[in-house]
Amino acid sequence: MSAPGLTPARLGGRDVVRVGFGGLRARPARAVLSALGIAIGIATMVAVIGISSSSKEELLRRIDRLGTNLLTVTPGDTLFGEGAELPASAPAMVARIGPVTAVGATGATDATVRRTDRIPKEVTGGIAVQAATPELLRTLDATVRSGGWLNAGTARHPGVVLGSEAARRLGFDRAGGRVWLGGRWFTVLGVLDPAGLAPEIDRSALVGWEAARRHLGFGGRPTTVYERSADASVAAVRDVLARTVNPENPEEVQVSRPSDALEARAAAAGAFTGLLLGLGAVALLVGGVGVANTMVISVLERRREIGLRRSLGATRGQVRVQFLAESLLLSAFGGVAGVLLGTAVTVGFTLYRGWPPVVPGWALGGALAATLAIGAVAGLYPAMRAARLPPTTALATV
Amino acid sequence: MNIIELAGVTKEYPGGVAALRGVDLAVAQGELTAIVGPSGSGKSTLLHMIGTLDRPTAGTVRIAGHDVAALSDRELSALRARHIGFVFQQFHLADGVSALDNVADGLLYAGAGLRERRERAARALDRVGLGGRVRHRPNQLSGGERQRVAVARAVVGEPDLVLADEPTGNLDSAAGAEVMELLGGLHRSGTTVAIITHDPEVAALAPRRVRVRDGLIVDGAR
Numbered sequence: 001m002s003a004p005g006l007t008p009a010r011l012g013g014r015d016v017v018r019v020g021f022g023g024l025r026a027r028p029a030r031a032v033l034s035a036l037g038i039a040i041g042i043a044t045m046v047a048v049i050g051i052s053s054s055s056k057e058e059l060l061r062r063i064d065r066l067g068t069n070l071l072t073v074t075p076g077d078t079l080f081g082e083g084a085e086l087p088a089s090a091p092a093m094v095a096r097i098g099p100v101t102a103v104g105a106t107g108a109t110d111a112t113v114r115r116t117d118r119i120p121k122e123v124t125g126g127i128a129v130q131a132a133t134p135e136l137l138r139t140l141d142a143t144v145r146s147g148g149w150l151n152a153g154t155a156r157h158p159g160v161v162l163g164s165e166a167a168r169r170l171g172f173d174r175a176g177g178r179v180w181l182g183g184r185w186f187t188v189l190g191v192l193d194p195a196g197l198a199p200e201i202d203r204s205a206l207v208g209w210e211a212a213r214r215h216l217g218f219g220g221r222p223t224t225v226y227e228r229s230a231d232a233s234v235a236a237v238r239d240v241l242a243r244t245v246n247p248e249n250p251e252e253v254q255v256s257r258p259s260d261a262l263e264a265r266a267a268a269a270g271a272f273t274g275l276l277l278g279l280g281a282v283a284l285l286v287g288g289v290g291v292a293n294t295m296v297i298s299v300l301e302r303r304r305e306i307g308l309r310r311s312l313g314a315t316r317g318q319v320r321v322q323f324l325a326e327s328l329l330l331s332a333f334g335g336v337a338g339v340l341l342g343t344a345v346t347v348g349f350t351l352y353r354g355w356p357p358v359v360p361g362w363a364l365g366g367a368l369a370a371t372l373a374i375g376a377v378a379g380l381y382p383a384m385r386a387a388r389l390p391p392t393t394a395l396a397t398v
Numbered sequence: 399m400n401i402i403e404l405a406g407v408t409k410e411y412p413g414g415v416a417a418l419r420g421v422d423l424a425v426a427q428g429e430l431t432a433i434v435g436p437s438g439s440g441k442s443t444l445l446h447m448i449g450t451l452d453r454p455t456a457g458t459v460r461i462a463g464h465d466v467a468a469l470s471d472r473e474l475s476a477l478r479a480r481h482i483g484f485v486f487q488q489f490h491l492a493d494g495v496s497a498l499d500n501v502a503d504g505l506l507y508a509g510a511g512l513r514e515r516r517e518r519a520a521r522a523l524d525r526v527g528l529g530g531r532v533r534h535r536p537n538q539l540s541g542g543e544r545q546r547v548a549v550a551r552a553v554v555g556e557p558d559l560v561l562a563d564e565p566t567g568n569l570d571s572a573a574g575a576e577v578m579e580l581l582g583g584l585h586r587s588g589t590t591v592a593i594i595t596h597d598p599e600v601a602a603l604a605p606r607r608v609r610v611r612d613g614l615i616v617d618g619a620r
Contacts, residue, residue: 006473009509313479313507
């Protein structure tokens with residue numbers, strides 16, 4: 001039997017926020033400190049996600065820049081498990097495939113390269129000496145940092161172009177000077193920029209095809225053929241490449257796409273560093289416990305206020321909503337601060353590394369949802385306790 | 399019409415302590431009543447019964463025509479919000495909040511919007527003579543002024559009944575007299591006022607006195 005006219009008035013959303021905010025404003029230092037825990041947790045997670053996403057974005061942009069239309073052909077194994085070889089005609093055969101726009105090749109030699117003849121032969125510095133075709137530079141889209149590239153004139157003479165890493169290891173930062181290569185002096189004609197899709201070129205000393213034959217005992221068989229084609233026909237070219245290079249034994253030819261490796265790295269970079277993310281989750285949890293603790297203490301301290309509100313006509317539900325709102329506001333402040341902090345850390349770190357800063361929208365949404373969930377869970381028990389306080393005992397406490 | 403009607407009200411607390419032992423009391427609309435008794439007489443429990451802050455163990459309590467026993471906790475809250483205004487000995491004002499907003503909170507649970515609450519609060523403060531203290535915070539006010547703010551909060555919703563629990567208990571005699579004068583003014587303008595006190599001097603100011611002793615009304619029940 002309900003009495004007519006005795007329905008409690010609804011407490012509007014704006015008033016709920018006002019009342020909740022008022023409770024926090026009465027103890028600002030405590031509010032800031034307990035929101036700090038949430039902020040640290042959210043900032044950690046946003047930064048971890050932001051930095052790994054930025055790293056992924058950087059790799060993807062690099063792939064875009066380098067292109068995905070480069071294929072390499074290398075010798076595989078024969079049926080008997082021995083190392084196969086590519087035919088000497090391979091570059092020319094590849095060039096004959098319709099959509100192919102550029103073909104370059106390198107051929108490994110047994111020679112070593114050293115700064116001078118005084119350095120023992122065994123100290124190679126991990127630099128490979130390779131014969132290179134003139135087309136290689138254009139095929140790789142590589143650029144010369146200093147000096148020049150091999151051309152028809154220089155390809156016959158004892159001149160060498162160093163990959164970026166090889167130059168660093170030999171102590172060259174620009175062209176000019178000589179290196180001891182395969183038992184004689186070679187002039188350093190040029191130094192390359194990092195080749196991007198072909199890191200093996202960075203660690204190579206490149207000699208003209210003819211010069212390698214003449215001075216280094218190179219047999220003329222290529223060990224890697226690089227080719228570029230139009231983007232749309234990469235798959236088609238890939239299908240025919242092995243048969244074109246070695247029509248008799250196409251199974252002895254390996255074809256790969258260097259950008260695939262970069263894409264795999266990008267995917268790995270996008271998979272977050274689980275440990276750091278876990279650390280952020282723990283910080284968030286501790287922050288949530290801090291909020292719950294603050295709210296429990298708050299309820300104990302404010303029995304008088306609760307009693308007063310009950311005497312003014314607040315229902316149990318309205319008292320519950322008040323403390324729940326306070327808890328939600330508290331963690332929302334923490335969450336917003338954490339998102340800003342995490343974004344700032346991401347932007348700072350990526351600018352320092354020269355990456356494009358990326359903070360995915362879902363990470364921000366997730367952070368917001370996490371703080372609201374934590375605020376609700378942390379505030380539930382204190383709010384129930386507050387609502388259960390009988391108005392008389394609340395007022396009897398002086 | 400009787401605003402307060404108590405019939406055979408008994409209140410026992412756990413452990414068998416009987417604070418009220420069959421109290422009958424009727425207070426008509428517009429009366430100014432002092433409920434007086436020494437501490438431990440049961441007058442605080444009587445205040446809880448009349449203020450619907452607690453329910454009796456036995457007997458019936460009717461406030462503004464509503465039988466308290468028949469009402470849910472939500473309905474009791476609504477009853478307090480619309481029909482009863484409380485004045486407490488310790489004022490119970492929020493510290494960091496202006497006098498205006500303290501008074502406006504008296505309407506928070508009655509369903510008024512913020513602007514209306516503040517307008518009516520300003521009028522209530524005018525009525526208790528604190529029109530110039532609207533922006534002051536409780537710690538900037540004297541004890542007497544604080545209690546007047548509390549009175550303004552109690553009357554801002556124009557309740558049928560104002561319940562004052564030892565309203566002068568924390569005040570010096572001059573400030574106490576001001577507050578009593580204020581409550582007397584409310585009575586003259588038609589509000590039913592019940593003052594719970596242990597002080598015979600305060601009780602002497604009321605036209606009607608109800609004496610409580612050992613959980614029973616010994617005088618003035620009518």
